[in-house]
Amino acid sequence: MGLELKRTTILAIALFILVSNLFSSDSKKPLSKTDNQAIGILENYCIDCHDEETKKGNFDLSFFIENHEENLHLVFENLITGKMPPVNKQRPSQTEQEKILHWLSKKQNNHSINDYRRTSRHEFVYSVNDLLGVRLDLAENIPEDRGTNDFDSNRKILLTKEALDSYFSAADEMLDFALPEKGFPNEKIWLTNSIKDSHDTYSIYTQNYEDGILFSWTRANNGNNYSFFYDHFEPPVKGWYELTFDAKKLGQFDEDVSILVYSGKYYFADDRPQPQRLLGVISLTNKELQSHTIRAFLHPGENVSVHCYSKHTFRQKKGRDGAFIKQLKVKGPVLEKWPPKSYNKILDGIEISFEEKKAIKAPIYQTRLKAIGGSLSVSSEQIGMEKEKMQDGSNRTFWHSRFRPTVAEPPHFVIIHNKEHKEIHGLSYSKWTGGNGNGQVKAYSVYLSDDEINWGRPVIKGKLDTLRSYEQKIIFPQKTNRSFIKFEVTDAVSLDGKSIASIGKLDVITSVNDPTLRSKISILSKSEKDLKGVIRNFAESAFSTDLTNEDLLPYYNVSLLSYRNEGHFLNAVKAGLKSIICSHRFLLAPGEHSNKYYETASKLSRILWLSVPDQELLGLARSANLETETIRQQIDRMLKDEKSKRMIHSFCSQWLNLRSFDKVNPSLKLYPEYNDILNHYLPIETETFINHLIQDNLNINNLIHSNFAFLNQRLAQHYDIKGITGQKIRKVSLPEDSVRGGLMTMGSILKITADGFDTSPILRGAWISKNIVGNTLSPPPENIVAIEPDHSNNRNLKEQIEAHKNNKACYSCHKSIDPYGFALENFDATGKWRTQYKIEKPHRGTFQFTLGGYYNLSQRVDSSGTVENQKFDNISDLKKIIISDHKRIAYSFIKKFFEYANGYQPSLSERLDLFGLIPNNPKNCKTKDLITEVLMYSLRER
Structure with missing residues (x-):
């Protein structure tokens, strides 16, 4: 490199320093001793490779001078991690490296960060769950707003109207779940050992065995995991349910057989699959029957299904290996205790009365027609293919019009008897899935009658898809409660020219009147003072601080207004609690605190638990006893707590x-x-x-x-x-x-x-x-x-x-x-x-x-x-x-954890401090120690 060009580059660095000083209080000062030392270090170790002419690595220090803020991090990181200068080049001493790093960190003019950030969707849901004493996973109902930021704790992310609306909706749902106005649903128990119909290409991988079902492993033709859906259970209300499978492994191989348990909407064949949630995995080791329980949150409209996996049983049709399930027992919705944790947590100290809860056995009906007390008759039937086959819950069995010894004359029909005059919205039809298709219904007419004699004109006519194996719905123009409904076959598949008809399943579409019994808890207090006490306790936990009456006035007013207008204590509590968890004070972190100890408690719990402090942390903050050594002890305690797994996952x-x-x-x-x-x-x-x-x-x-x-x-x-x-x-x-x-x-x-x-x-x-x-x-x-x-x-x-x-x-x-x-x-x-x-x-x-x-x-x-x-x-x-290079690994890790914990990337001076936290001895560089030191540093006033 020419001497003149090198001098030009050095001059550019000096000019950069002088120009930078124009914007500081020291603008009239000449180059300082530190500046001159920095120029010397750059001249000795960097300029030869990174001038305008050589530009190794496509990096030009003179360009860096002109665009210093953009490239400052790059130079700093290359130096602090020892990446530059290369190991085969002359490198600065440790003292020289420290000087240039400190000098670079002082040149970072713009590192402003927002004082507050919005509470992330996961923090919101975990916090409200802990405050209410419930477990609802509603984070997915709130829009993802991370954008291109690495962490959703980033302080640049603003609280949008869309997010606010979602927070408010989630708050309503969680409050209604914790304090239901109509009471808590009683537990029911369902027992079932039958599965819903599935396409013939998959049902062949299940078989009746002993008094249950043997499953082998299969995958759908398109590669999806095909699941088999259990019949006779559908959650009446959302909540936690215990699913207990009595099951065992069959097979002489060493490996366990796995049962993947899902929930989702039932589907018949893989060409129209519905989204499924994996609830858990059961591993079958023993060849003797054992009970295996999974606790899962279920919603109305979902069905429980299983997919059994073993590499030894792939697509076995008549084998004797696989997962044998005798029965599924479902209990729910279950509560961990009674009265529930939500009442004990929110209404602590308030007098209540309640009755003991009991679990009741749920009635099982093969069809909705049976559930409403109805029955049916037919125009004719073949022996072994009677009308009852349409009501046994399976379309593998079927009703068939008489064809032997003589063929029944048309019309062929089914008459439904609506004995209780229930409101019926339509019919549900499924063809039978075996045989050659002879007799399958192609067209129909539906008639109504009060006396089974006078039918009048059809209320609906239509055609059915003979290729469709799963349910086809026939919705009436108007719902009816008349006594008789006739389903008449007007056209059917005929392979031999004879008039015949067959049906796999025929059922009514109606609301089955199986009311969910509920257990109510009565609040005996009518006192506004008690109401205000509930609001105060909740608000101080939610905001992680002591509050004055003036602080609490807005929340008091909301709950008292509701109570005075409606006279309903529980609704007034819910109104007040919602005003708290939807307030700016709750939705913006780190919040406002009456002393630094509360602020420390709040920061620790938000980082390590994604939630609010527990009573131990709040107690230490209240007594001003959250100093250095105590903080370290609390970090250790909090990391051992089960709630720290939220942080691990996040x-x-x-x-x-x-x-x-x-x-x-x-x-x-x-x-x-x-x-x-x-x-x-x-x-x-x-x-x-x-x-x-x-x-x-x-x-x-x-x-x-x-x-x-x-x-x-x-x-x-x-x-x-x-x-x-x-x-x-x-x-x-x-x-x-x-x-x-x-x-x-x-x-x-x-x-x-x-x-x-x-x-x-x-x-x-x-x-x-x-x-x-x-x-x-x-x-x-x-x-x-x-x-x-x-x-x-x-x-x-x-x-x-x-x-x-x-x-x-x-x-x-x-x-x-x-x-x-x-x-x-x-x-x-x-x-x-x-x-x-x-x-x-x-x-x-x-x-x-x-x-x-x-x-x-x-x-x-x-x-x-x-x-x-x-x-x-x-x-x-x-x-x-x-x-x-253990320091490089540790430095990268603590930078990431710092950003996760604080919501912004550390400044260059903070990076120097963080690097100084790393032990020189590799054996002393421990993971929890590094996390603890980052937390202690983050809590320090800087």
């Missing part, structure tokens, strides 16, 4: 981007073994691992590599680890040569950094750079075309990316991204180990799922590379390189 979802886990579904052609049970456990593995690092205060290096993992049978199968049975997640020691251990080789991480079809070293490398090693990355230029990996051509993936990096604008970032991603190329888009790439191959005709998939093997995987002048051959080598 932090992992955002820091590791697990929130996008379900946005990509792996290709069924390339990865046919991927299924719902694996999809369920992959993120659980990650969260359990992080929770363990915190609870046991393990070394932060475990994020990169650990000699253990948290696995169960399905995860172990996916990772090719032998000897693990049962679906309970447990800590498993890994062999020394295992490629697993740590975050980077977990299936959840490998799935979210792929597109479901192929892997991308760029996506995976960017994820590691950003979330693990903490490289500062710039967004890609707008005119750069993304790489679509192609394993079928002559160039391998590495060569394709190298060609992409010939562009200087690309190279500067890709050198810090791609090597990390290449190290993970031995893991496919689901996280399974591979040595060769797969290429999708076409299938014939309509796609039919097969466990063999539709692919060919292609090029061999190359997972070698060079990162920061250090070569590696595989992921194990890369892990060793990353672990060699």
Whole structure:
């Protein structure tokens, strides 16, 4: 480099400092000693490679001078993490590095943050749940408003009208659930061992066995997990229900058989599937009958279904292996105690009266017609195919008009007797699903009568779809309560020219009068003083502070106005509570507090529990006893509390981007073994691992590599680890040569950094750079075309990316991204180990799922590379390189946790402080200790 150009660059730096001083109170001062020292350090270690002419890494310090705020972070991060200068160049001493870092941190002029932020949807729901003593998951009912921010605690996110409306609606629903005006529904008990009809292509994988049902594993032709729906139970009201399956494993193999339990709307065939929620997984070990209970929140209109998984029973039709379920027992809606926790929590000290609750057995009706006391008659019937077959709850059995020994003369019809004169809205028809279709109804007419003699004109005529196997509804023009309804067959399928008719199921569409009995709790107090006491106690818990009467006046007024107008104590309480949880004081964090101790308690609980402080924290704040050592003790207590798992889930979802886990579904052609049970456990593995690092205060290096993992049978199968049975997640020691251990080789991480079809070293490398090693990355230029990996051509993936990096604008970032991603190329888009790439191959005709998939093997995987002048051959080598710098791992982690906890990225001076929290000795760098230090630092007044 020419001496003149070098002097120009140094001059530019000096000019930058002088110009910066124009905007400060020291604008008349010349360059300080610190400024001159900084210029000297830059001259000695940086300018030779990063002047306007050389511009290594496409970085020009003179350009940095002109655009210093944009690039300040990049220079600072490269220095503090030791990324620059490179290890093969002369590097500044520790003292010199500290000087330049402090100097850079002082040059950050603009780091303003909002004093308040909106309460996130998860914080709102958890907080209100804890305040009311209920458990409702309503966060998904509130719009996601994170935008492009990494964390939903970001202080830049504003409270929108749309969000407010959703908060208010959620508040109403939670208050009505906690304090129902009509009382609490009594518990009922349902017993069932029958399933609803399913398409013939799937029903063959269930069979009657002993006094229950034996299920084998199947998947729908389109690859969906096909579920079998239990009959004779539908939740009458929303609430928590206990689902108890009496079940056992059948089979001589070692592995457990799994029952995946879902809830959702019933569907007959996979061509019209309905969304299903996975409630839980039951793992069958024993060959003797045992009871297995899952507690789940259910809604009216949902049905419970099961999908039984075992690799040994795939599409077995007449086998004797699988999951045997004798019966399903449902109890609910259940309460943990009576009177419920919500009353004890909200109305503490208020006198109430109540009766003991009892569970009652729910009546089971095969059809709605039977439930309303109705019956039916027919024009004729064949022996073995009588009219009762239409009312046995299955369309595998059926009614058929007489065809032997003589064929009955038309018309063929069914008459429904509405003995109780119930209001009927229409009919529900299903064809029978067996046979050749002979006699299936093609057209019909419906008549009404009061005497079964005079029918008049048809009230409705229509045609039915003979190809449709599931329910077809016939809605009347007007509802009727007349005594007789005739369903007359006017046209039917006839394969032999004879007039016949057949029906699988025929039922009425009506509201079954099965009122839900409720247990009421009477509030004996009529005192406005008691009402105000309830409001005060709730408000002080919600706002996490002592409150004056003046503070409480708006909330008093709302509840008292309601009470004086309606005279209803409970409704007045609900009105007052809603005004509290929908107030700006509750919806904006950190809130207003009467002393610093309450503020500390509020911040701790919001970060670690996503909620309000409990009584222990509030008591310490009230007595001004929340100082340094006590805070540390409380952090330890709070992390041990079950509620800290909320923080684990929230932090992992955002820091590791697990929130996008379900946005990509792996290709069924390339990865046919991927299924719902694996999809369920992959993120659980990650969260359990992080929770363990915190609870046991393990070394932060475990994020990169650990000699253990948290696995169960399905995860172990996916990772090719032998000897693990049962679906309970447990800590498993890994062999020394295992490629697993740590975050980077977990299936959840490998799935979210792929597109479901192929892997991308760029996506995976960017994820590691950003979330693990903490490289500062710039967004890609707008005119750069993304790489679509192609394993079928002559160039391998590495060569394709190298060609992409010939562009200087690309190279500067890709050198810090791609090597990390290449190290993970031995893991496919689901996280399974591979040595060769797969290429999708076409299938014939309509796609039919097969466990063999539709692919060919292609090029061999190359997972070698060079990162920061250090070569590696595989992921194990890369892990060793990353672990060699524990401070870099810890620094990246605490920056992320600081941002999560505080709602903004730390300033450069705060980053210096955070870096100073990291122990010099790698053995002392523990996960919980780092979290504790970040929290203590965040609570400090700065």
